[in-house]
Amino acid sequence: MLKSKEKLLFLSEIFLGLAALVLLHTLHKTIHGIFEYIIFFIPYLILGREVFKNAALDFIKGKFMRESFLMSIATIGAIILHNLPEALAVLIFYRVGDYFEDMAVDKSKRTIAALMAIRPDYANIIRENGNVEKADISEVHINDNIIINPFEKVPLDSIIYEGESCIDTKALTGESMPKNVKVNDEILAGTINGDNTIKAKVIRNYGESSVSKILKLVQDSQNRKANIEQFISRFAGIYTPIVVLAAILLTVIPTIMYGKEVFSNWFERSLTLLVVSCPCAFMVGIPLTYFASIGRASKLGIMVKGGVFLDLLAKADKVIFDKTGTLTKGEFSIREIYNIGLYDDETLLKYAAYAEKGSSHPIAVSIVKYYKGIINDSLISSHKDISGKGASAVIENKNILIGGINLLKDNNINIPNYKENINVHIAVDSQYAGGFLIDDTLKDDAKEAVSLLNSMNIKTALISGDNTNRVEAFAKEMNIQSFKGGCLPEDKVSVLEEMMKDSKASIFVGDGINDAPSLAHSDIGIAMGGLGSDAAIENADVVIMDDKPSKAALVIKLAKKNHIVVLQNILLALIIKFAAIILGALGFASMGLAIFADTGVTVIVVLNALRLIYPLGEKDDIIDIDTENCSIKVTDCGCGH
Structure with a gap:
């Protein structure tokens, strides 16, 4: 920001120039010769010193087609013509304009300077002997334990292992509300700790951290x-x-x-x-x-990789979304339990959770998590994962088979009429018992994102690997105008090309590594930067740092x-x-x-x-x-x- 001394000096020089200008105008008939030139040249040289200096330097460098040189020639010409007040007026108004221009540019520079300030300077490492040592962030490594004191910047991406606090993420994501964090929560470098001390284990080196990526993107x-x-x-x-x-x-x-x-x-x-x-x-x-x-986009937690992409965003008339991890959280949960009456819901859920225990598949994990009871391993006589299809187990002497509809058909299970939206089915002792609708959780602002785009007369579309029926239901729920389900990763680019045909400029919004080719192939690629893969962020033209899809509409507006x-x-x-x-x-x-x-x-x-x-x-x-x-x-x- 312009300093007070600079402001005072500027005002003094302008006052001197204006006083001389008034004297030259009012006394031009009574003062002549050396007195007239003394009144003129003192403020003229003071006001024009930087102009003349820059003009001389530009002339020496052979780059004299610039404002300082042109302004110098103009004022010297006015002196030759004996238009002294006019020559002085040129410098006065030039200095006034230059001063206000500097003030305006200074405001813009401070926007990015504030972003640069999120770069952490040090970390408090907890050594093996328990001592805390302040160290440069480049000296901290993965799995090092650090302590973050109240109101300190989080130095590196870490996982909390002791303490609770609230984290100010505004500088990183543009989110105004502090975020409450506890043990096992991830905290990102560049955010600011609240009023409690927390201890955390480093999970990424500085070069791989979110704040490092932001600064590099800017x-x-x-x-x-x-x-x-x-x-x-x-x-x-x-x-x-x-x-x-x-x-x-x-x-x-x-x-x-x-x-x-x-x-x-x-x-x-x-x-x-x-x-x-x-x-x-x-x-x-x-x-x-x-x-x-x-700069404004950066303050909102949106990284635009260049002015050329702002021009393309302004022309965009279609936004094509990936589903999982983009409009949804990537966290599966049971949305509906369906049974045909052989067992109650609690028993059906119990058999499903026991059968899926130990599996790392997201759907299996979601079933176990949804079941609130304690799983007694002694009740499980045998267990087998069926890769890509489901699982089988013997629980309390009952044969349980759980998975997709084709798994049950392959095992000759007689399946009565069932609801089409049910995507996980369960059989007990070779009898169909029911199933579950398991789906990804919608992001809080996903509907808002689509609604904003529709209000801007921008077409929306959806590409997903989910089955076509579920994608169709999801598109209707979200008011998305066109969709394509059942897409394998290698199919996405060809589907994207087809969807892009009827638009001037299309945006693809995605997050995963399988979205990287589509992000690179679209006119403008927008990646989710919080949980998105490095490949997606690298291939995108715009990165949303807090994973909020509504910011896709916001950056288009901007x-x-x-x-x-x-x-x-x-x-x-x-x-x-x-x-x-x-x-x-x-x-x-x-x-x-x-x-x-x-x-x-x-x-x-x-x-x-x-x-x-x-x-x-x-x-x-x-x-x-x-x-x-x-x-x-x-x-x-x-x-x-």
């Missing part, structure tokens, strides 16, 4: 410039020299044609043209718009707003600059209008860009992020800023 995002940004860079490289040449010809041609008596008039018009010609409004305002959007602001800034800058160029060439524009067409418009487009940070986020020519030193600097924009 840094890498600057390497992908949007097409509009690339066009503006090329445009400015051609535009400025052409206008400078036009300014020279604007003086030379009339002077040759009509004689030296018209030189003064056309020379003044040329100076106005030089001030107008600087492309700062484009070179600063447009990349800053994208940077502001990426991208559309970004597109509108970019177009506003381009049109505003072009219209005002070209109008000022034409008026200046015809002699109808003063130096004041020229200053507004340059610095004033730059400030307007920068402030307009910052609307993207408030209220809702590529290595480019404007902003360079140094993640190691947590700093951001404004670099070469092609205009000397």
